[in-house]
Each structure stands twice: as structure tokens, then as C-alpha cells.
Amino acid sequence: MEKNNFVNDIVDLIQSKKGFDITILNLKNLSSVADYFIICSADVDIHVKAIADEIDRKLRKDGINCFNKEGYNGLNWVLLDYFDVVVHVFKKDVRTFYNLEKLWGDAEITEIPNGG
DSSP states (O other): OOHHHHHHHHHHHHHHTTOEEEEEEEOTTTOSSOSEEEEEEESSHHHHHHHHHHHHHHHHHTTOOOSEEEOTTTOSEEEEEETTEEEEEEEHHHHHHHOHHHHTTTSEEEEEOTTO
């Protein structure tokens, strides 16, 4: 699967579970950690879980397995690692605290409008 389509598929899955403030960071020329970070917000811990579970379930159904999952214990920040694409699902206040967009400020940033 082409990476841009993969990123768009993940954005669609986040939106299907009402994730918001979706941001894509293009890290291709900045880091070997990943090519893309996809960051989104959720209101409460059960919302974080619902978004992360939906992404994992649908991608697994398509034969794409998550390399690593972190954060399911606290559900403040769940990370799903698909090697070149890493998804960060944050509770809103935790996202503000960690501010990955500022940390990776040199990245090309694409903000997805809420509700679309």
C-alpha cells in the first residue's frame, strides 16, 4: 500500500470515531524514526481507546499489523507504530502538554479540518 493512501486511510479511521484536531507531520527528511506521525485528539480515555482500537482492528483486517502499541494502560496517549507511520492518539490536555507539533517544528505539517 502506498504511504499517502495508508496515511489517508488512517485519517479516515480516526474521523470515523470522531477523533479531532488531526495533524500529519511529514518527517521523511528529518528523522529515521518514521516517515509520518499522525496525531489526533480525543475527549476522554474511552474515546482514545475507541480510536486506537478502530485503527488497529481495520488495518489488521487488511493484513497490516501494528509493530508496537503503547499507552493502553493509562489511555492518555496511545501510540500505534506501523514502522514508517506512527499514530498518536491523545487526550486533549495530554496532547497540549507534550506538544509534538512544536517538538517536530521543522516537519511539514498538514492539519486536517475537523469534520472533514
